[in-house]
Amino acid sequence: MQTITSTEALAEFCARAKTTPYVTVDTEFLRERTYWSKLCLVQMALPGKEGEAVLVDPLSEGLSLEPLYDLFRHEATVKVFHAARQDLEIFFTEANVFPVPLFDTQVAAMVCGFGEQVGYETLVKKIARQALDKTSRFTDWSRRPLTDAQKNYAIADVTHLRVIYEFLSKELKKSGRESWVEEEEAILLNPETYINRPEEAWMRVKTRTNSGRFMAVVRELARFREGFAQARNIPRSRIFKDDALLELASTKPTTLEELGKSRLLLREARRGEIAEGIIAAVKAGLEAKPEDFPRPPDEDAQLQVNSALADLLRVLLKAKSEQAGVAAKLIATASDLDRIAAGKRDVAALSGWRLDVFGNDALRLARGEIALTAAGGSVQVVTL
Numbered sequence: 001m002q003t004i005t006s007t008e009a010l011a012e013f014c015a016r017a018k019t020t021p022y023v024t025v026d027t028e029f030l031r032e033r034t035y036w037s038k039l040c041l042v043q044m045a046l047p048g049k050e051g052e053a054v055l056v057d058p059l060s061e062g063l064s065l066e067p068l069y070d071l072f073r074h075e076a077t078v079k080v081f082h083a084a085r086q087d088l089e090i091f092f093t094e095a096n097v098f099p100v101p102l103f104d105t106q107v108a109a110m111v112c113g114f115g116e117q118v119g120y121e122t123l124v125k126k127i128a129r130q131a132l133d134k135t136s137r138f139t140d141w142s143r144r145p146l147t148d149a150q151k152n153y154a155i156a157d158v159t160h161l162r163v164i165y166e167f168l169s170k171e172l173k174k175s176g177r178e179s180w181v182e183e184e185e186a187i188l189l190n191p192e193t194y195i196n197r198p199e200e201a202w203m204r205v206k207t208r209t210n211s212g213r214f215m216a217v218v219r220e221l222a223r224f225r226e227g228f229a230q231a232r233n234i235p236r237s238r239i240f241k242d243d244a245l246l247e248l249a250s251t252k253p254t255t256l257e258e259l260g261k262s263r264l265l266l267r268e269a270r271r272g273e274i275a276e277g278i279i280a281a282v283k284a285g286l287e288a289k290p291e292d293f294p295r296p297p298d299e300d301a302q303l304q305v306n307s308a309l310a311d312l313l314r315v316l317l318k319a320k321s322e323q324a325g326v327a328a329k330l331i332a333t334a335s336d337l338d339r340i341a342a343g344k345r346d347v348a349a350l351s352g353w354r355l356d357v358f359g360n361d362a363l364r365l366a367r368g369e370i371a372l373t374a375a376g377g378s379v380q381v382v383t384l
Helices: 007-017 066-073 085-095 105-111 120-128 148-175 178-188 198-204 212-232 242-251 272-287 307-324 334-341 352-366
Strands: 002-004 022-030 038-045 053-056 078-081 102-104 370-375 378-383
Touching: 002 007, 007 066, 022 085, 022 148, 038 148, 053 148, 066 085, 078 148, 102 105, 102 178, 105 120, 105 148, 105 178, 120 148, 148 178, 178 352, 198 212, 212 242, 212 272, 242 272, 307 334, 307 352, 307 370, 307 378, 334 352, 352 370
Parallel strands: 002 053, 022 078, 078 102
Antiparallel strands: 022 038, 038 053, 370 378
């Protein structure tokens, strides 16, 4: 097992990878103490049972990952990942690059009927007929030297992936569903998927009330927290957690004395830059004009949901999922169904491949053009 620690060795491997139809890729990283993930290891393997497999140590002094990024841009070689989102976020954040073309085996497995959010270990057992040793899963990947157990664990994440990729790609060709996977992967390759704008951070905070002034303070507190965390590369929770944010939005402290009465705020946040930022954010929220209050997007709680129709849509989704052999959650989420039942049509389940699999019949059901009937152990659609 080769561990690459120099730019020259990485360039040589990537040159060989460019001559192959695909390369499997995985990463190990840490994020517990930082806002941005810290890349600690990259694993890659070339096709074939005995195909070359390497570990790349990005923490090695003087090593540049530019040869890897150049391979990512090489469109003649497919880059195969499993559950690629976090990996892609790292490469986009560090180098503004995406691996293209991309093949995500988790997405492909859901399309091929392996269930929702299927894990790598499950696919290794079911497709590669192998068992994985997961004892090194939660080790500190930033420590050096890596142990043999860590290296073996890491390399297994790309060697078994070859068998899984070849199996799933053949299944997709048989079913003609390659475009379905490409549609999902387009989301993973969209920069907007990974950009966290401080001014939009309030949308991720779950609140029990949407009153204008309260939400204005929530917006400013979330904006401050996100910007502070990004600038210093520390987790949001190290500044203050959501429960503390909501408490601050309710109590609206505008002085250090008032801030000190918070029950949920960390001690470090009651003084210095964080305390000053909190007070400034609260004041900005209090000074916001009513016309500038944040307007929450339509949420399930605010929608006028036809609950009977929503229940019927769930039955239809289950039937269509089983019929197509595709994970139900990949076709439509519970939120999608509620939005359809509330008369909304800007729903992912009503576009692309989902429209053919589920959306058209969902719309017909909503219009009263079809009914559902039980026949034995299955549900059938009846035209009215």
